[in-house]
Amino acid sequence: MRSGRYKLSVFLMIAGALLMVFCGSWGFLVHRTVNQLAIYELPAPMKAFFWTNRDSVVSQSIRPDVRRNTDRTEFPRHFIDLEAYGDSAAWKMPMSLPEAVGQYTLDTLHKYGYVPYVVLEVKDRLTEAFRRGDKDSILYYAIDLGHYIGDANVPLHSSINYDGQLSGQRGIHALWESTVPDQLMDGYKLRDGHKAQYLSDPAASVWASVRRAHDLLQQLFEQERQASVGVPDSVKYRVEHRYGRDIKVYTPAFGKIYGARLGSMVNDQLLRSADQIADFWYTAWVDAGRPDLDVLLSIPLTKKDKKELRLESKAYRKNRLIKKQLLLARKYPGWE
Numbered sequence: 001m002r003s004g005r006y007k008l009s010v011f012l013m014i015a016g017a018l019l020m021v022f023c024g025s026w027g028f029l030v031h032r033t034v035n036q037l038a039i040y041e042l043p044a045p046m047k048a049f050f051w052t053n054r055d056s057v058v059s060q061s062i063r064p065d066v067r068r069n070t071d072r073t074e075f076p077r078h079f080i081d082l083e084a085y086g087d088s089a090a091w092k093m094p095m096s097l098p099e100a101v102g103q104y105t106l107d108t109l110h111k112y113g114y115v116p117y118v119v120l121e122v123k124d125r126l127t128e129a130f131r132r133g134d135k136d137s138i139l140y141y142a143i144d145l146g147h148y149i150g151d152a153n154v155p156l157h158s159s160i161n162y163d164g165q166l167s168g169q170r171g172i173h174a175l176w177e178s179t180v181p182d183q184l185m186d187g188y189k190l191r192d193g194h195k196a197q198y199l200s201d202p203a204a205s206v207w208a209s210v211r212r213a214h215d216l217l218q219q220l221f222e223q224e225r226q227a228s229v230g231v232p233d234s235v236k237y238r239v240e241h242r243y244g245r246d247i248k249v250y251t252p253a254f255g256k257i258y259g260a261r262l263g264s265m266v267n268d269q270l271l272r273s274a275d276q277i278a279d280f281w282y283t284a285w286v287d288a289g290r291p292d293l294d295v296l297l298s299i300p301l302t303k304k305d306k307k308e309l310r311l312e313s314k315a316y317r318k319n320r321l322i323k324k325q326l327l328l329a330r331k332y333p334g335w336e
Contacts, residue, residue, distance in 0.1 A: 027178035130288030
């Protein structure tokens with residue numbers, strides 16, 4: 001989530017702190033959830049490695065948001081304000097970063113965001129890490145890649161009206177990507193039957209996601225207006241005092257009302273994020289020559305490990321991860 005276009009580092013630090021408190025883009029819960037779901041979609045030669053390291057893959061999924069607190073260059077890597085790039089930009093922008101820099105300049109990309117290009121950049125780094133057999137780098141780039149793919153699937157990461165500030169709906173960013181799933185996750189479908197697929201054109205894949213997310217904006221804003229009809233401000237908002245300022249935020253109660261009007265939108269985007277993360281991880285591995293990941297395990301899977309993985313995979317297939325208390329995102333502080 002973005003809290004403003006600050007030019008000075010002090011403002012970026014404040015904004016970063018607020019971001020971490022209120023959502024952290026897709027929220028703590030969803031970023032962690034989609035990384036975990038992606039693991040179950042991987043083929044057997046990859047699954048043991050990622051499952052064994054699932055605590056890191058899940059818990060560190062919010063790391064790119066944390067970096068924004070100290071790294072000014074991180075900020076624009078999480079979004080793309082498509083309207084700033086001209087009419088129908090999602091269909092007209094170049095597929096590669098060098099072409100985009102040539103057409104718009106790097107300064108423009110840093111001002112208005114360039115998350116699709118970041119996804120492709122990190123995918124290439126993951127491919128190289130697989131090729132080298134560098135365990136730490138594989139996990140580092142796989143985790144970052146999952147985060148940026150998640151952001152690319154959030155509608156409000158594709159618009160200059162990223163927080164409803166231009167339509168009198170300020171705070172809708174955290175409402176859509178954090179409050180709604182936090183309130184309704186127990187009723188979500190966390191599996192759609194997808195298995196990791198090789199992407200012959202990763203750029204086309206990520207741009208298709210950005211377009212799909214952007215197309216949801218009109219419905220997203222309109223449903224907030226409809227959900228607000230007849231709801232008093234005392235139910236719709238609460239005031240929180242953070243970092244020396246009062247901030248009006250949507251209530252969990254209104255999150256439920258809004259979420260009901262959205263139908264399956266947030267759930268659908270969550271699943272699309274998980275599916276695409278699995279596809280990109282798999283594609284990077286294939287492009288690296290399908291290296292043996294089992295040799296990177298500290299110790300081979302024990303019989304107990306294999307049984308645990310089978311039971312966990314079964315719970316995933318039957319959409320019982322939450323019921324069986326196996327959704328790791330629920331076990332880390334700050335998911336609320």
